[in-house]
Amino acid sequence: MSLYSGFIYFFGILSIFLGIMVITRKNAIHSAVYLIFCILSIAGLFFLLQAEFIAGIQIIVYAGGIMVIYVFTILLIKLEVVKGLKRRWEIKLITAIVFSALSGEILYLLLRKREALLPEEYGIAKGTVQAVGSYLLRDYLIPFEVVSLLLLVAMIGAIMLSRKKV
């Protein structure tokens, strides 16, 4: 076992552990804090897979931005209301189906071992920030510009719908 795969196992197990902590905590704020660390350890995995840009995005956008929204949402609702709710069996069923489908897929891929799983074995490291940049500004130029319209729509929509008086 090389040091590289050792780190991959370390971050993988850490993120699974933190993920379990997220869904088992009683206090929602504790869950949120565990989720931040979970996202950070997933960012570590992305770093090891040489997807630096996605790793950076994980830290900047997910751990930085989206978690702020999560925490605000938790603070926004009255937690006493949530505590009284029972978990319904339909939700459990859906969770079970999604979970088994995803884990079955991963197991199938692992057992098949036909295709390469790591970017190195693909031949090229595609995820460095520079590579992403040249993709964004050349091959995917139009989607990139459409993204700016998308962000504009999201911003105006948020302002329109959440302000009392517009």
Next chain:
Amino acid sequence: MELFLLFIIVGLLTLGMLFIGAILGPKKISKVKLEPFECGSPLLQKEIGPFSIKYYMVALLFLIFDIEVAFLFPWALVFKRIKLTAFIVILAYFLVLIVGFIYAWKKGAFEWEE
């Protein structure tokens, strides 16, 4: 390789110090110590109360600008190679978003609604 070793040694050292501190340190628990710390002043409220929706708006705007800025990193790294193209592309990108910024400003989205 040396870097990884450094990380491992430092990590083990930190964990060891924490462990030793937990075992050897004296523990004196009092009511004041267990309360949440609020800059030393007495607590205003016990639990987390309901929260104004206005914060949410700020968070949403923050998130959107955050994503916008995140796209600047890859742009900056390829700018040297494809100067004019990169400049035109990012100009169009930011023109669209500046429009959103002007709108938000004019509509008072950055002001605190009373």
Next chain:
Amino acid sequence: MSYLIDLKSISSELILSLFAVLILVISPFIREEKRKFITYFSIIGLVGSFIALFIQPMKESLFWKTLTVDRFSLYFKALFLIATFLVVLISRKFFEHERYHKAEYYFFLLLTTVGLMFMVSSVDLISLYVSFELMAISCYVLAGFLKRDLRSNEAGMKYFVLGVFSSGVLLFGFSFLFGLTGETGFNKIFQNLSNKGTDFFLIIAMLTIAGALFFKIAAVPFHMWTPDVYEGAPTPVTAYLSVAPKAACFAIFIRLFLEVLPMLKNEWQTLIAWVSLFTMTYGNIAALTQRSVKRMFAYSSIAHAGYILIGLAAGGEFGIWGMLYYLLIYTFMNIGAFSIFIFMAKKEHFGEEFPDFSGLAQRAPYFSAIIVLILLSLTGIPPTGGFIAKVYIFSAAIKQKLYWLAIAGVLNSVISLYYYFRLGMAMYFKEPPKDIEVKYSPSFFLLLAITIIGLAILLLGIFPHPFASMAKISAFQFLN
């Protein structure tokens, strides 16, 4: 710098997004009374964009093979622009009556159209997904646009939560396609897949993509959101949602399934044939028992999605361009069907129940005649365009020996006759109630819109040939 020349080929999208952004910039600076100006402004943008469609050069691949401008995409773009134009015409009266006439509405409407136009042009997974999201997010905002109205809030919330889930499923399917081939361009994916042969994961990819698109076109089993959202959303938005995004998703169906996944033809044909059967049957049977006319039309639009899917299931010579023709006539008749409520102003909101329409023919003969024309076309009775479209679709099914599907389609049309004519009966043969709450209140734009719709329905029914050959030329690349 070759991409600067490519910009010419997407000039209609550029014009439209420019107008949308301009509307947004000037909106904070104009006063409440001057809002009417924005309507004209967006109409100018739409007309300019429509003209640009005919001027801009066609090109096989643009911007490093992310977009294409072919006849197929141009046909759909023209269709979206017509739909948006009609929706703009019927919007002003509605929002002025609700006292919520905002410039931002036109911004979202135009940008949704831009998203749809990019969608039908995309030949790349990433540009397809990004433009799909642009369309979807603007639609969520539009559905919940009347933020003081609880029904609209509910519609926006429901559409948002379920729609985001379906976008996620679509992305999941795309990730399978990417994972199997390592490519994002449709052409390259197709080449890569046809060398490999079918794969278990390819079928999963097909199923997830189809599921997400079924959600957007409101096909059974992913139709649950439709009646609530269509009922709660502002009426012009409902008219738009039931037409334009649906048409775009049908276009994506055609492009993805015929260009990228033809190797799974047997699988997806069976899937779509069954979905189409359930969709039209469910839509028609559920429409029978509705109290609200708006809800009835929501179910009827589910049924129409089922009819159009027959064309995809059958394929062949008639199927694909039959779909294109059907979508054209469907655009007119469905916008017409939803626009009738805006004529029926109440003190608060609008008349949407059956009793509101009773005895309408005495008060508004012209308007009632056009409603009857729309209803005839929705049922598929000559001399309307709906009849011709159904003939094309059903004959496509018969040609492909899908007799059961064609028979089911005809039977369903017979069922639909009953509920459409409940409305006609109420208008012509019932006495108006004593205490009339509803006032028939047309405006110039509304009358213009409904006249255009009536003329188009007649024109497509009596002289179908030029339009059919146009649809045929547009679908040429998919007929082999």
